[in-house]
Amino acid sequence: MPDALASLSMQALLNEILDEVRPLIGQGKVADYIPALASVVPDQLGIAVYGNDGQVHVAGDARTPFSIQSISKVFSLVQAIGHSGESIWQRLGHEPSGQPFNSLVQLEFERGKPRNPFINAGALVICDINQSRYAAPALSMRDFVRRLSGNPEVTVDNHVAESEYQHRARNAAAAYLMQSFGNFHNEVEAVLRSYFSCCALRMSCVDLARAFGFLANEGFCQHSGEQVLSPRQTKQINAIMATSGLYDEAGNFAYRVGLPGKSGVGGGIVAVVPGQFSVCVWSPELNAAGNSLAGIKALELLSERIGWSVF
Amino acid sequence: MPDALASLSMQALLNEILDEVRPLIGQGKVADYIPALASVVPDQLGIAVYGNDGQVHVAGDARTPFSIQSISKVFSLVQAIGHSGESIWQRLGHEPSGQPFNSLVQLEFERGKPRNPFINAGALVICDINQSRYAAPALSMRDFVRRLSGNPEVTVDNHVAESEYQHRARNAAAAYLMQSFGNFHNEVEAVLRSYFSCCALRMSCVDLARAFGFLANEGFCQHSGEQVLSPRQTKQINAIMATSGLYDEAGNFAYRVGLPGKSGVGGGIVAVVPGQFSVCVWSPELNAAGNSLAGIKALELLSERIGWSVF
């Protein structure tokens, strides 16, 4: 269809979908394990779609920054693959876990080797790898994300990072458990600091949709002109998101939405339509699995109506 | 590209790929948990590609029947969804398991509700559902598969079925454990008999590629003219295969091949390229995860060279 019409339709569709999912607000629960997240205004809702043609379509609170939390795990992984390639798979797997994101049971049975980079233990190993590489890992990440999103004002919310650190017990347990198996090389406390800084990045739906654009575009970030990953590596990242990107609900997300995606407890979800679009939806209230309740529904409607599922 | 040329290329490509993977033969291990499977000639290798245009391309031992084993779990699931729809998800999930295919640990912790229909426990629940529906479930399945494959001579290898039954201990344990949680409604022994009959179907690569054709074609089986599933249900089946179709190696298969697929310990693997092709590769020797060693490599090469990954 003609581009202008397509743009019009997309805009109308996004508005329509937000209207449809808005009634879900009030049925979920904002993340409250740290005070800094618990205080977010719950009835916010936004969406942004970024096409490989460079166009952005938005609806709702698409330009309001929020805490990206676990969505940062994708950026950390991309950094690690960028400088260390396939060698990282000696330290962790790329299999779905079938366990809550912060469980230590599987980690102990599998002798300190996390199942994938999107459970906390796996993300900590990735941060440990990046810690060995960068003098200031959190700054490197921030600058990387600024380039990917084209927004030089992306910043870390230090208040959130500090609050996460104060509540670090479960992540510290995972890190020390891996250290006890020889799968952690830097000081646990230092890596935790870096990890929480990455999680505490504040970005909007527009920022995130743009920053994930290269994953829909064979690894090429068109606004920065950077070939971030090879086409093959890009497919691999998408594959890992498809099997492990939504905590213990990855299967359900594949079943309902059919797209590679990654969620965070801040209420953001990013999804990739390979060869076409990246999309970010945000609404702070979560379902029982820790994913944005309205966000998943919005992506499901979007996938159904445009036929976006990869399957 | 012109169809004739495409056919030519596909044929050449399949030959080329089999030549490349053939050296892997000798490095895997034929399934030997029952004598009837252990006696298969190990150095067989075949592939068949079935297009939505009805064309079949084959190479190697593509017309030799083999024991489909767990590939039958897809047919059982399709039957169950066909007659019972979404209601089946009250009895099992569609999340990856993160555990070996026959582990009872997760099943006990999750109170008898299997993670997905492609681990043994989940397939047994599906068979239990079908047992409640059909007077002769194994015959219904055989006839269903004959229609899907267009081959009226597909049969159950009763010798294999009986041998599986004699070695039913682990599956019986899973069934009784589910029964103890109220999630098994028929006689365990009867369901096990049906289950093993379905696993013991003998089909060739060509049979299986044709039988899976509807999953690449929005649920429509063109040689039988049957709308087997709705387009939406079709995507859902593909999604479950993508996250859970290769035992505890589903993540790796997504990473390397990027297609929905289902494997069996007979050495067959079927994959789906939505909107285009279904493909079946067969080689009896398995890797440590129980998947055909040469088969996975062949699909990886195919995916790379044609750019088939959905990601």
Add this chain to the structure above:
Amino acid sequence: MPDALASLSMQALLNEILDEVRPLIGQGKVADYIPALASVVPDQLGIAVYGNDGQVHVAGDARTPFSIQSISKVFSLVQAIGHSGESIWQRLGHEPSGQPFNSLVQLEFERGKPRNPFINAGALVICDINQSRYAAPALSMRDFVRRLSGNPEVTVDNHVAESEYQHRARNAAAAYLMQSFGNFHNEVEAVLRSYFSCCALRMSCVDLARAFGFLANEGFCQHSGEQVLSPRQTKQINAIMATSGLYDEAGNFAYRVGLPGKSGVGGGIVAVVPGQFSVCVWSPELNAAGNSLAGIKALELLSERIGWSVF
């Protein structure tokens, strides 16, 4: 103290203790997993103490037969050690389990070798060993128990045995799981039948106190004149009861009572005071761990007031 006085005191003490624990009746819950057990009159309470001098002291409903259930596991174990000696420990352990009595998790991790003979899986292995030895294991057991108790009218309640068999799912799962690891040698169904027959023996407190007398008397059953076990084997049985005899409450029983003991979901508990007494208390209502609520309290008071703890 003089024997007559001692007898008098013991009698008074038993009456006193039953009066003290009677108010607990109504606070527990009768076993209801099978109808045949659920229908027991809940407010029954009895105790019998059998001395190495042959004297029996009783109070309350001490002569009312009840379903001995897991107390039978001691008799099965004694039979197995009697004919097979130390060799049985190749098939199971004698370590506490730290798991509910019917969990399969540990059994799978430890590859089908149960932790001890008093969890269900371990008792099933013992029954499997006895099945290989006796033509009619349930009859052999019944006759053995008749001799030990000196009561030729001890019988199996076939109604209970049949009801248990109808609800065999969890035990069947355990047996088949062990079979899958090669640790089960007879037909699962036949062993389950024997197992449930042993559990369904009906005995009174007096019967059980007398039947356990040899464990307080260096293996010698004085009323039958039989040396049932060697003194060393007797200590070993008592040791296993002390660490594993009360389901997942063995540690608490040692802490509060300090005696080797074995409980059943029929509400009976037998304890051994090495060198002096065997005692059986019965009250059908159970605590959360599946042990007689009033029974544990009665033994605790008895242990405190006579200083019976082995510790």
Add this chain to the structure above:
Amino acid sequence: MPDALASLSMQALLNEILDEVRPLIGQGKVADYIPALASVVPDQLGIAVYGNDGQVHVAGDARTPFSIQSISKVFSLVQAIGHSGESIWQRLGHEPSGQPFNSLVQLEFERGKPRNPFINAGALVICDINQSRYAAPALSMRDFVRRLSGNPEVTVDNHVAESEYQHRARNAAAAYLMQSFGNFHNEVEAVLRSYFSCCALRMSCVDLARAFGFLANEGFCQHSGEQVLSPRQTKQINAIMATSGLYDEAGNFAYRVGLPGKSGVGGGIVAVVPGQFSVCVWSPELNAAGNSLAGIKALELLSERIGWSVF
């Protein structure tokens, strides 16, 4: 028998037993998880028996100090019960664990409440309780142990404590995991320091036999004249040692030796004969369960020959 003769016999018996078990040296393995322990001379062997009459009998290297390691868990527990009584059981249990001493699996399933005070997690909770009570917990412990043993020269080996701290990963993981469930109240690092200091106490067999004397003597330490615990509390400590004192070999120790006991990876084992003796044996080489190989055998022989088993 007359005391003089008894003394003579005991002395002869100890010598005889050490001679019998000495050939086991070379078949075990010295703890090597920290360099400071790995360097111990492996062929040392000593035993000391301390009677309630105040007499000490020794053989072999009974006066050589060694690292008491987990034996210190008994002292910590006694301190905690001393000042906090039964209230400590809100924070941990007294059930055997059925898991390796440092497993986190059970700890996660049971939501951060350790099974008993003799697995590492439980001992850490006890140290956390003591940390809340004492300004300088490690010094309080050292002084307590000096009083109990009557040896004012008992000291902490700071080299060992520091080395343990450097290898704290697994214990740190357990502590943080408990903190994540709200069951850890002080700074993890500070408690770990105290914990390792207690483990690093150096004591001889004579020191330990004397220090455990009160557990054989209804809570009364006769050389210090201190009533350390009530008689009832004393039985309770002995009960916990009997069900959980030897890592994942408590059941086997009860089966073979039949005494409450506690072992350490330094190769020491202390056992209690209630009402009569306390005994400590030491030999640095361990079996697969982490207990002194020669030590267990020596206690087994001693128990058999004197009939010391409580069962």
